[in-house]
Amino acid sequence: MLTDIFPILSALRRHRLTASLVVLEIALTCAIVCNAIFLISDRLGQLSLPSGIDEQNVVHIAVSDIGKFGDTHARTETDLAALREIPGVVSATILNSVPFGPLSWNSGIRLTATQKVSTVDSGNLYGEQAGETLGTRLVAGRYFNPDEYVWLDDVIAHRSKQPGVVVITEALAHRVFGDGSALGKSIYIGDATELRVVGVVEHLARAGMHDRNGIDFSTLIPLRETTGTNGSFVIRTQPGQSGQVLTRAVEKLKQIEPRRVVVEQDTYGEIRAKHFAGDRAMAGMLVGVCVILLIVTALGIVGLASFWVGQRRRQIGVRRALGARRVDVLRYFQTENFLLASMGIVLGMVLAYGINLVLMREYELPRLPFVYLPVGAAVLWALGQVAVLAPALRAASVSPVVATRG
Amino acid sequence: MFGYYMELALRSLKRSRALTALMILAIALGIGACMTTLTVLHVLSGDPLPGRSATVFYPQLDPRDMTDYEPGTDLPDQITWVDGMNLLRSHRADRQALMVGGQVATQTTDEHTDPFFTQARYTTADFFPMFDTPFRYGQGWSSAEDDARSRVAVISSELNDRLFNGQDSTGRTVRADGNDLRVIGVLKHWRPVPHFFDLNMGNYSGSEDIYVPLGTARDLHLARMGGISCWGKGSGEESKMETAQCTWLQFWVQLDSPAKASAYLDFLTHYAQEQKAAGRFERPANVRMLDLMGWMNDQKVVPGDVRLQAWLALGFFAVCLINTIGLMLAKFMRRSGELSVRRALGASRGSVFMQLLMEAGMVGVVGGLAGLFLAWFGLWLVRLQPAMYAQLAHLDVPMLCLTIALAIGATLLAGVLPAWRACHVAPALQLKSQ
Numbered sequence: 001m002l003t004d005i006f007p008i009l010s011a012l013r014r015h016r017l018t019a020s021l022v023v024l025e026i027a028l029t030c031a032i033v034c035n036a037i038f039l040i041s042d043r044l045g046q047l048s049l050p051s052g053i054d055e056q057n058v059v060h061i062a063v064s065d066i067g068k069f070g071d072t073h074a075r076t077e078t079d080l081a082a083l084r085e086i087p088g089v090v091s092a093t094i095l096n097s098v099p100f101g102p103l104s105w106n107s108g109i110r111l112t113a114t115q116k117v118s119t120v121d122s123g124n125l126y127g128e129q130a131g132e133t134l135g136t137r138l139v140a141g142r143y144f145n146p147d148e149y150v151w152l153d154d155v156i157a158h159r160s161k162q163p164g165v166v167v168i169t170e171a172l173a174h175r176v177f178g179d180g181s182a183l184g185k186s187i188y189i190g191d192a193t194e195l196r197v198v199g200v201v202e203h204l205a206r207a208g209m210h211d212r213n214g215i216d217f218s219t220l221i222p223l224r225e226t227t228g229t230n231g232s233f234v235i236r237t238q239p240g241q242s243g244q245v246l247t248r249a250v251e252k253l254k255q256i257e258p259r260r261v262v263v264e265q266d267t268y269g270e271i272r273a274k275h276f277a278g279d280r281a282m283a284g285m286l287v288g289v290c291v292i293l294l295i296v297t298a299l300g301i302v303g304l305a306s307f308w309v310g311q312r313r314r315q316i317g318v319r320r321a322l323g324a325r326r327v328d329v330l331r332y333f334q335t336e337n338f339l340l341a342s343m344g345i346v347l348g349m350v351l352a353y354g355i356n357l358v359l360m361r362e363y364e365l366p367r368l369p370f371v372y373l374p375v376g377a378a379v380l381w382a383l384g385q386v387a388v389l390a391p392a393l394r395a396a397s398v399s400p401v402v403a404t405r406g
Numbered sequence: 407m408f409g410y411y412m413e414l415a416l417r418s419l420k421r422s423r424a425l426t427a428l429m430i431l432a433i434a435l436g437i438g439a440c441m442t443t444l445t446v447l448h449v450l451s452g453d454p455l456p457g458r459s460a461t462v463f464y465p466q467l468d469p470r471d472m473t474d475y476e477p478g479t480d481l482p483d484q485i486t487w488v489d490g491m492n493l494l495r496s497h498r499a500d501r502q503a504l505m506v507g508g509q510v511a512t513q514t515t516d517e518h519t520d521p522f523f524t525q526a527r528y529t530t531a532d533f534f535p536m537f538d539t540p541f542r543y544g545q546g547w548s549s550a551e552d553d554a555r556s557r558v559a560v561i562s563s564e565l566n567d568r569l570f571n572g573q574d575s576t577g578r579t580v581r582a583d584g585n586d587l588r589v590i591g592v593l594k595h596w597r598p599v600p601h602f603f604d605l606n607m608g609n610y611s612g613s614e615d616i617y618v619p620l621g622t623a624r625d626l627h628l629a630r631m632g633g634i635s636c637w638g639k640g641s642g643e644e645s646k647m648e649t650a651q652c653t654w655l656q657f658w659v660q661l662d663s664p665a666k667a668s669a670y671l672d673f674l675t676h677y678a679q680e681q682k683a684a685g686r687f688e689r690p691a692n693v694r695m696l697d698l699m700g701w702m703n704d705q706k707v708v709p710g711d712v713r714l715q716a717w718l719a720l721g722f723f724a725v726c727l728i729n730t731i732g733l734m735l736a737k738f739m740r741r742s743g744e745l746s747v748r749r750a751l752g753a754s755r756g757s758v759f760m761q762l763l764m765e766a767g768m769v770g771v772v773g774g775l776a777g778l779f780l781a782w783f784g785l786w787l788v789r790l791q792p793a794m795y796a797q798l799a800h801l802d803v804p805m806l807c808l809t810i811a812l813a814i815g816a817t818l819l820a821g822v823l824p825a826w827r828a829c830h831v832a833p834a835l836q837l838k839s840q
Binding site: 017018021022024025028029031032036039064108116117118156157158261263274277278281282285286289292293296297299300303304306307308310311359362363 | 475509523733
C-alpha cells in the first residue's frame with residue numbers, strides 16, 4: 001500500500017485542479033460538520049437542564065379577570081381552598097412564575113446594603129409554599145414559617161414591609177458565598193432590603209431566557225401572590241393524575257367565578273417543551289443539514305472517482321497486463337482517496353477551529369472540544385472509503401485486454 | 407447559434423444522465439437551503455416602515471439613581487412618565503408619540519356577547535401619522551382629544567370584522583374593560599414586521615387590536631402590559647405609575663432632516679443636563695437617539711439562530727458549488743475528444759467556451775427551479791416551527807427572482823473554470839492520442 005503513495009502523488013499532481021476541488025469539498029464539509037455536531041450537542045445539553053422541580057406532577061393554570069373585584073386576599077384563599085379539595089391534589093398555590101416559564105421576575109443581588117454594583121442577577125419566585133408545591137429538593141435549612149409570609153400586593157402598595165428571609169439555590173449560594181454554608185448569611189435586593197438565608201434548595205431554574213451559567217440562580221421569597229399581580233395557579237398532583245386534576249381544577253375555577261377567562265392551562269411538561277422548542281427545532285435542522293451535506297460530499301466523491309476511473313482505463317489495463325492484481329488496483333484507488341481525504345481533513349480542522357472562533361465571539365459558544373477533531377476525521381475517512389468503493393471496484397474489474405486496444 | 411448550442415447541451419446532458427442528475431441535485435439542495443434561510447432572514451430583518459424609517463428615532467435618557475452605576479452602562483430601553491410627558495409637550499420634533507402596551511376585555515354594547523381579551527396600545531395622537539398607519543374608515547384622534555382624555559378608540563380591521571362584521575363602525579361604541587369608547591377610526595390590515603415600536607410585546611408579535619389615548623387609558627385604569635424597570639423607591643404599583651421611579655413607556659419622534667435630528671439630540675442632552683441640575687437625574691447626563699433600523703440592530707431583533715442558519719446554508723451552498731465545479735470539470739474533460747474535433751473543424755475557442763457555458767447554464771436553470779421547489783418546501787417546514795416569527799416566512803417576488811438569478815449565476819460561475827480548462831485542451835494532442 002505504501003509503495004503506491006508516490007505514483008499516486010505524481011498522478012494527482014497531473015490532476016491538480018480536480019484533486020484540489022475534492023480536498024476543498026472535504027475540508028469544508030469537515031469544518032461544517034464538526035461545528036454543527038458541536039452545536040447539536042450544545043443544544044441537546046440545554047434540553048436536559050434540570051428545573052429542580054417535580055416535573056411529572058406539576059400543572060399550571062393562568063387566568064385573567066374581567067372587571068374590578070373586591071377583597072383579592074379573600075378571593076385567593078377561596079380559590080386555593082377549593083383547589084386543594086380536588087381529589088388528587090397534593091398542594092396548590094399561586095406563583096409569580098414557573099421554572100422555564102415565559103414570565104420572569106428578576107433582581108440584582110448585593111452582599112451589603114451599601115454595595116453599588118450588584119454581585120449577580122437572580123430570578124425571584126414568589127408564592128405561598130412555592131418550594132413545597134413545586135417539589136424542589138431542600139438540601140440545607142428549612143422552607144418558610146407561615147408567619148414569615150406577606151402579601152405581594154401589600155408590599156407593592158407599601159402597606160406592609162418586605163419579608164426578611166429567603167431560600168436560595170445551591171448554585172446561587174456557591175456564586176455569592178463561595179464554598180462555606182450560606183445559612184444565616186444575608187443578601188440584599190431591591191431598595192436595600194435585607195434577606196437572611198434560611199434554606200438552600202438543590203436546583204430551581206429561572207423563568208425567561210437566560211444563558212446556562214445563570215439559569216440556576218434563583219431565590220424563593222415568602223410573598224403571597226394573587227392573580228391580580230399576574231400570578232398563576234400551580235398545583236402538584238398525586239403521581240399520574242396531572243391530566244384529570246388539570247381538567248377538574250379549570251372547571252372549579254370557572255365555577256367559582258364564571259366571568260374569569262382561563263388564558264393558559266398546561267402540564268409542566270408542556271411548559272418545558274415550549275421553552276425548548278426553538279432549541280429542539282434548531283438541533284433537528286442541524287442534523288438534517290449534516291446528513292445532506294455528507295450525502296452530497298459522498299456523491300461528489302463518487303462522481304469524480306468514476307471520472308478518474310473512466311479516464312484511466314488504459315493505464316489500469318496496462319498495469320493489469322504487467323502483472324498487477326485486481327486487489328492492487330482496488331488498493332490504488334482506496335489509497336488515493338485516503339490521501340485526498342487526509343489533506344481535506346487537515347485543512348478542514350484548521351477551518352473548523354476558525355469557524356468555532358467566530359461562533360465563540362458571535363454566539364457565546366464554548367471552545368470546540370478537541371475530541372471532535374478525531375471523530376470528525378474518522379467520519380470523513382469512512383465516508384471517503386465508502387464513496388470510492390464502487391468506482392474502485394469498477395476499476396479493479398478492468399480487464400488487461402484493454403491495454404491492447406487502441 | 408443559440409438554438410444549436412442548446413441542442414448540443416441537451417444532447418450532452420442526456421448522454422451522462424447520472425452525472426447531470428447529480429449536478430442538478432447538488433445545485434437544487436444548495437439553492438433550496440440558501441433561499442429558505444435567506445428568506446427567513448430577509449423577512450425578519452426587513453424595514454417595518456419602508457421609506458420613513460430613516461426619519462423615525464427612538465430617544466433614550468438615563469433617569470436612574472447611582473446604584474449599579476458604572477460609566478458606559480446601557481441606557482434604559484424605555485422612558486418614565488415624567489420624561490415622556492415633558493418631551494411630548496415640548497413639541498420639538500416634527501411628530502412625537504408616547505405609548506405603552508396593554509390588554510383589555512373587549513365587547514360591544516350588546517350584553518349577550520361575551521367579552522374577550524385583545525391586545526391594546528395606549529398612545530398619543532401622532533402615533534398614526536408618524537407610523538403612517540392605513541385607515542379603512544375614519545381617522546385617529548387629535549392632540550386636543552389626548553389632552554381632554556376623550557373616550558375614543560381606533561380599532562384594527564380584524565377587531566372590526568369580529569365586532570361589527572366589517573361595516574363602517576365609526577361612531578359606534580366598543581366596550582373595553584367595561585368602559586364605553588366611541589370608535590373614531592378603523593385601520594386596514596397593518597402588521598409591521600418587526601413589531602418595532604414596542605419590542606416588549608415580542609419582536610415579531612402581531613399588531614394591537616385597539617388603540618386608546620394614553621391619558622384616557624390611565625383615567626380608566628386599563629391594564630398595562632410590557633416591560634417595566636424600576637430603581638430606588640419605584641415599585642410598579644399601577645395607580646402610582648405616573649410618579650414612580652420606573653421606566654415603562656416608549657417614546658418615538660419623527661425628524662424629517664438630519665439637521666433637525668442633530669438639533670433634537672442637542673435638545674435631549676440639554677434636557678438631561680437640566681434634569682440633573684434640578685436634582686431629578688443623578689447620573690451624568692447620558693442620552694442616545696438611534697433611528698428605527700439602528701434601534702432594531704441594537705436590540706438584536708433578528709434571532710441569532712436565524713443568522714446562524716443563514717451562514718450554515720451559505721457554507722452548505724459553497725460545498726454544493728464546489729461539488730458541481732468538480733463534476734462539471736469531470737464531464738467537460740471527458741469530452742476532450744469531441745471538443746477537439748470541433749476545434750479541428752474550425753470552431754473558435756470562444757464558441758466552444760460558449761457551448762460549454764450554455765450547458766452549465768441549463769443545469770443552473772433546472773437546478774434553480776428544483777431549488778425553488780425545495781425552498782418552498784423548506785419554508786413550509788419553517789412555518790411549522792413554534793417560534794413567533796415562523797408564520798411570517800413566505801417567499802416574496804424579490805426573493806423568487808433572486809433564487810433563479812442566484813442558481814443560474816452560481817452554475818455559470820461554476821461552469822467558467824471547467825469550460826475554460828476544456829477549451830484550452832490542445833486539439834492535435836487529443837486527436838492523436840485517440
